[in-house]
Amino acid sequence: MQRQTLGKWGESQAADYLQTHGLRIICRNYRCPLGEIDIIAQDGDCLVFCEVKTRSSNKYGLPQEAVVWTKQQKIAKVASWYLGSQEVTMDIRFDVVAIIKSATGKPEIEWLPAAFSFE
Amino acid sequence: MTTAPRGLQKCFHRLGYQFILGVDEAGRGPLAGPVVAAAVILLPGVYLAGVNDSKALSSVRREELFSVIVSKACAYGIGIVSPAEIDEINILQATFLAMVKAINHTNIFPDLVVVDGRQRLPFPLCQYPLVKGDSRCQVVAAASIIAKVIRDRIMRFYHLRYPLYGFDRHKGYGTAVHRQAVNLYGLSPVHRRSFRLKEHQKG
Numbered sequence: 064m065q066r067q068t069l070g071k072w073g074e075s076q077a078a079d080y081l082q083t084h085g086l087r088i089i090c091r092n093y094r095c096p097l098g099e100i101d102i103i104a105q106d107g108d109c110l111v112f113c114e115v116k117t118r119s120s121n122k123y124g125l126p127q128e129a130v131v132w133t134k135q136q137k138i139a140k141v142a143s144w145y146l147g148s149q150e151v152t153m154d155i156r157f158d159v160v161a162i163i164k165s166a167t168g169k170p171e172i173e174w175l176p177a178a179f180s181f182e
Numbered sequence: 183m184t185t186a187p188r189g190l191q192k193c194f195h196r197l198g199y200q201f202i203l204g205v206d207e208a209g210r211g212p213l214a215g216p217v218v219a220a221a222v223i224l225l226p227g228v229y230l231a232g233v234n235d236s237k238a239l240s241s242v243r244r245e246e247l248f249s250v251i252v253s254k255a256c257a258y259g260i261g262i263v264s265p266a267e268i269d270e271i272n273i274l275q276a277t278f279l280a281m282v283k284a285i286n287h288t289n290i291f292p293d294l295v296v297v298d299g300r301q302r303l304p305f306p307l308c309q310y311p312l313v314k315g316d317s318r319c320q321v322v323a324a325a326s327i328i329a330k331v332i333r334d335r336i337m338r339f340y341h342l343r344y345p346l347y348g349f350d351r352h353k354g355y356g357t358a359v360h361r362q363a364v365n366l367y368g369l370s371p372v373h374r375r376s377f378r379l380k381e382h383q384k385g
Contacts, residue, residue, distance in 0.1 A: 110189065136197060143193035147310075150318060155189035180192075 069164065073117025074101050076170045077160040084174070086111060095144040098137050102160075103145065110153045111176075112142045117162040127161035127175060135179050186234045186316070186323035194294055195226040199308075201256065203292035204321030205281045208236065208329035210273060212354035213364070214347070214373040215337050217268060219261040219280035220328035221288045221295075224321045228254055235317040236330035248331040251324045258325075259287030260332055269376040278303055284325075298322050344370040 078088055081104055089110075090103040102113040114134070116126035138157065146155070159178035163171045194202050207219040224230070233247055252258065261283025268276040282305050285295065294308045298315035315322035334353055341350035347363045347370060354360070354372075369375065 139193045139196040143190060143197070146187075146190045146193065146318075147312065150314065151189055152184070152187050152317075153189070154187060155192060180196075 069117050069119060070115075073162040073164070073170070074115045076117075076162055076172065077113070077115040078102055080160065080172050080174065081111075081113065093141070093145060095141055095148075097140045097144050100138060100141050100145070105153070106156070106176075108153050110151055110155045111158050112138060112145075112155065113158045113160060114138055114178075115160045115162065117164065119164045121163055125161060126163060127159050127173065127178070130159050130178070184234055184238075185229075185231055186320045187318065188229065188320045190296070190312070190319050191224070191321055192226075194296075194310075199294040200226070201290050201292045202294050202296060202321055203285065203288065204296045204298075204315070204319060204323070204325040205284055205303075206236075206298040206316055206322050206326040206329055207277045207280055208326065208333045209354070210277055211356075212374075213356050213360065213377050214265065214349065214354035214370065215333065215340060216265060217263045217273070217276050217280050218329045218333040218336070219277065219284040220325045220332065221259045221261075221281070221284040221292075222251060222321055222324040222328060223256045223258065223288060223290055223292060224254070224324065225256045228256075230254060230320060230324060233320055233323050233327065235323055236326040238317070239327070241334065244327050244331050244334075247324075247327050251328060255324065257288045257290040258328060259284045259289070260328065261285075261287060262332075262336075265372050265374045268374050272376070273374075284329075296322050298326065340370075340372050344372065346370075 086104040086106045088104050093100045093103050100112050101115040104111045114130055116129050118126040156177050157179050159175045161173045201223050203221050203223045205221045209217045261280040263276045263280045281303055296319055297311045302309045316326040337349045337353040346367045352360050
């Protein structure tokens with residue numbers, strides 16, 4: 064499977080997963096001049112910026128490990144753009160959803176709420 | 183009781199800005215009294231419950247929060263521009279001047295300034311203008327409370343000197359009572375001469 068299709072597949076798996084866990088999806092693939100965020104969702108009175116990382120195996124490390132410092136900075140930048148352009152009154156949080164596509168084609172999903180914090 | 187969100191501040195902290203300063207002004211509209219601006223710096227992790235847009239709070243609540251902010255803030259500063267100066271340089275420039283003064287009176291040099299409103303200040307600093315900042319960002323909300331409380335105190339003091347106008351009640355804003363008093367007694371030295379009322383607005 065190609066990288067892009069794998070990523071797209073992972074993102075929709077993650078969206079379904081978050082919805083079954085009670086989050087309301089506000090936006091998928093939010094784009095701005097600073098970059099992109101995979102999923103923006105609402106968990107109670109908290110706004111969640113969610114990065115989805117999909118791998119077809121853990122041969123080269125876990126997917127969540129690929130959300131490195133520079134990627135986190137990037138997400139924080141996009142989040143600041145979002146918060147500057149929308150009138151958000153909620154607190155915010157940063158989540159990571161790590162997905163490994165197993166050989167059988169079933170996703171192994173790990174959700175890391177507040178994976179990295181802003182403070 | 184709602185609290186202004188901290189999302190933006192958290193993002194900025196994450197992006198490496200440590201001393202984030204919020205600046206807001208009070209007293210742009212009134213017919214009398216100074217324009218007061220306040221600057222507040224909050225460190226990462228400081229959460230001030232109940233701090234929100236000063237216009238959404240009662241004066242008693244503002245006084246309570248004032249002491250909370252002053253004790254929890256990393257640094258704060260206040261800038262005041264007198265009515266005479268407002269008449270001289272117009273109200274917009276006076277607001278900018280008050281804000282710049284407030285930042286200069288803050289003990290710590292900020293990394294990033296979050297300004298309430300649409301415009302950047304004429305000041306060589308990293309700035310982030312935020313429309314409706316006082317209800318969208320905690321540090322600006324805190325500044326709006328400080329500015330409002332200080333201005334109210336000044337107006338109560340003016341009331342002792344010029345008791346004819348009722349400054350302690352309307353704080354210089356153009357209420358019917360205030361406009362009638364101006365009609366009856368004329369302008370006091372703390373009135374803004376450049377703020378002239380139209381005929382139909384007079385009391």
